[in-house]
Amino acid sequence: MGESESTPQPPMRPIFYDESQRRWLWLRGILLPLAALFSLAVTLAVIGIGFLGPLLLPYQLKRPAFMADVDPLDVQRPDRRIAKAAFAYKQDRRAVLAERRRDRESRMLRRREVPLAGTAPLSVSAGFYVNWDESSYISLSSHIGDLTHLVPEWLHLAQPKGPGSPSFVDENTGADGMRAEAKVVRLCRERHVPIIPLLNNYLDGWHVAWLSQMLRSPQARTQLVNDLESYLVRKGFQGINIDLENVPESDRDHLSEFMEELAGRFRVRHLLVTQDVPVDDPAFDLPRLGAANNLLIAMLYDEHASDTDAGPIASQSWYRQQLATLFSQVPHDKVVLGLGNYAYDWMKGGSQAHVMTYQDAVVTASESEGVIRYDPVTRNPRYDYYDDNDKPHEVWLLDATTAYNQVELARPQRPAGAALWYVGSEDPSLWSFFGREHLPRRRNPDNLRSVRYGSAVDFEGEGEYLSVVRTETDGHRTLSTDSRGLVVGEKYDAFPSGIVIRRRGGGHKLIALTFDDGPDPRWTPQILDILKQNGVKATFFIVGSVADQNPGLVKRIWREGNELGNHTFTHGNMARMSTARVAVELSATQRLIQSLTGHSSRLFRAPYVADAEPQTPEEVEPILQAQRLG
DSSP states (O other): OOOOOOOOOOOOOOTTOOTTOHHHHHHHHHHHHHHHHHHHHHHHHHHHHHHHGGGSOOSSOOOOGGGTTOOTTOOSOOHHHHHHHHHHHHHHHHHHHHHHHHHHHHHHHHHHOOOOTTSOTTOEEEEEEOSSOHHHHHHHHHHGGGOSEEEEEEEEEOOOOSTTSOSEEESOOHHHHHHHHHHHHHHHHHTTOOBOOEEESBSSSBOHHHHHHHHTOHHHHHHHHHHHHHHHHHHTOOEEEEEOOSOOGGGHHHHHHHHHHHHHHHHHTTOEEEEEEOTTOTTSOHHHHHHHOSEEEEEOOOSSOTTSOSOOSSOHHHHHHHHHHHHHHSOGGGEEEEEEOEEEEEETTOSSOEEEEHHHHHHHHHHHTOOOEEOTTTOOEEEEEEOTTOOEEEEEEOOHHHHHHHHHHHGGGOOSEEEEEOTTSSOGGGGGTOSTTTTTSOOOGGGGSEEOOTTOEEEESOSSEEEEEEOOBOEEEEEEEOTTSOEEEEEEEEOOBOEEEEEESOSSOOOOOEEESOOOTTHHHHHHHHHHHHTOOOEEEEOHHHHHHOHHHHHHHHHTTOEEEEOOSSOOOGGGSOHHHHHHHHHHHHHHHHHHHSOOOOOBOOGGGTTTSOOSHHHHHHHHHHHHTO
């Protein structure tokens, strides 16, 4: 086959090839003006800096005074200048840190500030708190949300010993005290309740001489103010409550001067100043104290007290007179009604009355078959009884009905609120009208008919031996009211009771040695040797399963005159055990003790110290079961 003749192809050119160059002419016409504009802008900028530079803000920081003689180009400064700069830096750093600390404290104090005077009537529902009654914490745990302020009795005036010595004693020192404080603080902060610690002049008795010495010394007063301020800021508390009692009339002006100095200092710190005052004591200048304090808590109780003859604690006629005097001298919005809820028990022929909580009073009435009657003249409840030695007693008490009447009698005067002395001593029906949600509005007195403690646990006596003497029982009373809604009659149909635990073994200066969880084959023999050498006896709370592996040690403990106690068989948490298992745990260990010693033990201690301070029915149950088993 022969070759064919090829057809010539056109030359290849770039896609954007512009043979006529018209596109280039168009692009050059745009670029040249832009270049001219850019050159003009640069020229104007350079000229502007030259002319406007002096008008601009200085770009160099002002040199500190201590660097006035230092050449800024002298990078290698002499040692003297470096030391001088370092010293100045440290001073400035300390000043910055101090200012930052003051700012932080000021912000914290402003957040903590709780305006009191001038607030809505009866908007304050404060509660006093005490460390020395376990019932106080148990009640506080249940009613912390009802309170607007907590006033814990934690501080006590110290004996003046000159400059530098402590001006007051904080009872929350040491491991136990710190734990006691911490649990209360935690409760309050969880519910945003301000803490206003109480300072009094009571320390194993009322110290009038110490108080006078402090009040009459300007230096001592100032030191106390300084110490209280430091304490509150350090602890993060919101103010102070001053409860200075038995003040000599000759110290009237000194007391007012102290409170004015305290208030002046604390006002700057946004700290509250409150004071507990008797209404008819000439040592208290009520108008002057009312002006100084954020609040005055009037102690509207103890018309008759432990050191007087028997009589009503706050009769209604006496209470009315107290109110009239109080409101005539103090701004109403600074008045807080101090309400008592407790009892005095006078033994005929005795020197002093015994102070009782409301529950103590009704339990005593129930056990002695006393009949609580509402005295028609004084409007205070009372009863009589005979003790085990056939001695006659007269008991007067304040309960929820008396507190209800007191609030309603004062309501027209629009006071700032009320304060309960003390949380843990009260008639539980009081919470039906007392509290931040209840107090501002009048409540129906019919709510006072039912008296129920719920899960509250109360304690009687002192010591480490515990026994449950009462379980929870609801009470009921029949009430009669007048046309104004005030309670004028009260009759108990059934006495109320919470869980009551009786403590025994206290009051004696004796130490009891106890050992738990054994017997241990390594340590128990050494302990027994030491006890024997020193002629000391102890109590060993044994775990049944451990004792079963060391029967010889159990026998030796008993043989050498020591006591044996039941600590369950497996050392489990009894609050989480079934009733059947608790019975088996205790019974097995008891049978083991009997089989090894020929004797039974009446001593029991629950593992994990559940029985040391039981506060709930679940924690009380192991003690109850142990009692039932003997």
